[in-house]
Amino acid sequence: MSSAREAKSRSVFSRTVVVVPLTVVATFLLLTAARGITGSSGARPSVPVRELPDVKGVETATLTSAPLVPAPLNRDYATKVVVELETTEIVRRLADGVDYTFWTFGDAVPGKFIRVREGDLVEFKLTNSKTSGVPHNIDLHAVTGPGGGAAVTLTLPGGSSSFSFRALNPGLYIYHCAVSPVPMHVANGMYGLIFVEPKEGLPVVDHEFYILQSEFYAKAGKPGEPHTLDMERGIDENPTHVVFNGSVGALTGDNAPTVRVGESVRLFVGNGGPNLSSSFHVIGEVFDHVYGEGGSEITQRNVQTTMIPAGGSAIVEFRAEVPGTLVLVDHAIFRAFNKGAIGMIKVLGDEQPAVFKQLEGIGKTNH
Numbered sequence: 393m394s395s396a397r398e399a400k401s402r403s404v405f406s407r408t409v410v411v412v413p414l415t416v417v418a419t420f421l422l423l424t425a426a427r428g429i430t431g432s433s434g435a436r437p438s439v440p441v442r443e444l445p446d447v448k449g450v451e452t453a454t455l456t457s458a459p460l461v462p463a464p465l466n467r468d469y470a471t472k473v474v475v476e477l478e479t480t481e482i483v484r485r486l487a488d489g490v491d492y493t494f495w496t497f498g499d500a501v502p503g504k505f506i507r508v509r510e511g512d513l514v515e516f517k518l519t520n521s522k523t524s525g526v527p528h529n530i531d532l533h534a535v536t537g538p539g540g541g542a543a544v545t546l547t548l549p550g551g552s553s554s555f556s557f558r559a560l561n562p563g564l565y566i567y568h569c570a571v572s573p574v575p576m577h578v579a580n581g582m583y584g585l586i587f588v589e590p591k592e593g594l595p596v597v598d599h600e601f602y603i604l605q606s607e608f609y610a611k612a613g614k615p616g617e618p619h620t621l622d623m624e625r626g627i628d629e630n631p632t633h634v635v636f637n638g639s640v641g642a643l644t645g646d647n648a649p650t651v652r653v654g655e656s657v658r659l660f661v662g663n664g665g666p667n668l669s670s671s672f673h674v675i676g677e678v679f680d681h682v683y684g685e686g687g688s689e690i691t692q693r694n695v696q697t698t699m700i701p702a703g704g705s706a707i708v709e710f711r712a713e714v715p716g717t718l719v720l721v722d723h724a725i726f727r728a729f730n731k732g733a734i735g736m737i738k739v740l741g742d743e744q745p746a747v748f749k750q751l752e753g754i755g756k757t758n759h
């Protein structure tokens with residue numbers, strides 16, 4: 393046999409040896425995957441069919457500006473909830489020496505926090521200030537329906553629109569403007585959070601706070617005029633500022649919320665983007681619970697840093713065990729120390745040396 397034929401023969405042989413086991417493995421994997429889908433009983437799991445509960449009464453939603461959260465609803469029935477929100481265009485401080493022309497929901501960046509209950513019939517009324525320069529609308533990620541509501545809420549300056557939706561899925565959802573060009577409306581500050589409280593409620597905590605990360609792409613105007621959006625920086629995903637609650641320092645110093653040692657804390661955290669994902673971390677704490685991606689279940693315990701995608705959220709819970717200043721950061725750390733993504737929660741109370749105690753050294757605790 394020539395060396396060429398020998399080589400061909402070896403090649404055919406080795407291919408046979410390899411191909412047969414691969415076929416067996418592939419068949420095994422397919423069967424295993426099929427069993428995984430159908431379950432051991434063989435019945436296919438179903439996407440839930442949601443019952444629509446009876447709607448009793450009507451109430452107007454209480455809306456809050458960050459870092460405040462509306463109180464838990466404590467209702468055991470569904471109701472009709474009226475939500476009224478106005479879009480505006482206002483000039484406000486973004487950072488020291490940087491005023492910016494924000495586009496807002498409710499004169500606030502982030503927009504007002506909305507809290508409804510699973511099963512509620514939400515009647516949403518959007519108005520656009522007559523001082524606005526452009527139309528706005530709203531896409532609530534909690535909405536099951538065209539555009540999350542954006543398809544039916546295009547609202548001219550001085551106009552209004554309304555629609556209703558059922559809060560079918562519990563969880564924490566971003567809302568945002570979706571008028572073209574969408575990135576411009578989002579980059580100018582048009583986002584907020586709506587929480588659809590599970591019908592059984594969440595565990596009672598001592599404090600709930602509203603935290604939203606977003607980034608800005610600011611371009612200086614003419615002397616004396618506010619900064620506006622730099623579209624090129626936006627396209628390049630190169631922000632000038634990354635912030636919690638709409639401006640540099642919105643959650644630091646005198647703006648930092650205060651809790652006491654031993655109290656439990658829940659943070660409703662959103663990421664308005666428009667581009668960056670957040671590596672959300674609290675320096676000096678561990679999240680006892682994370683409701684991953686803002687869903688309605690605790691998906692992880694004992695977490696250091698949780699990823700929050702642009703247009704997404706997370707709920708985190710912890711107990712403040714020792715006094716000091718907790719520091720909220722995007723742990724993509726240049727954003728924190730060079731672009732503004734720092735917030736604080738002050739924990740007041742007695743030292744807890746059984747948990748934390750300085751033994752020796754020149755450092756000191758930060759409270």
Ligand SMILES: [Cu+2]
Pocket residue numbers: 495527528529569570571577582
């Ligand atoms: Cu808009």
